[in-house]
Amino acid sequence: MTMPPDDAPERDPVTDALHHLDVTLSRLEAAVTRRLEAEAAPDDRDAELTLLGEDRSRLAAALDAASARLAQVEATSGEVGGRLDRAIAAVAGVLERH
Template structure:
């Protein structure tokens, strides 16, 4: 064999090895990606649990806000009546 033929064969073998390495990397990536749906499913389940927990907390906070608003309104009404009573008493003197 001539030196040119050897270098052509060496170049072809190098390209073949590079192609095999790329195929190996793609297969490895696909195997890793195939394992990820379980991780994604678990992550989605956790996100759903968090969403449900946050929704319940928001509902509880909204209910508490409604209670506080109602109480504030009642206190305001009582204060208005008390102020009117004090003004009436002071006005009669």
């Protein structure tokens, strides 16, 4: 054990031991906190990935429904266009005869 210099105040071994214990406990608390945060992070990432997967599935289903609806509207639009063309031709034919 090293002796303090003559002009330094004498240190109490109990106080030194308590200080050392306090520093060690602080380091232990910090390590436990870091460990708990590290363990919580993957759970958060897993939950986020699950939510993103659910969102993707919901959006894919909505896109499929919208695509089907668009195809139906395009088909109906083509049918209506054909009927209008035939109606215009019929009206034009009637007007030419009169």
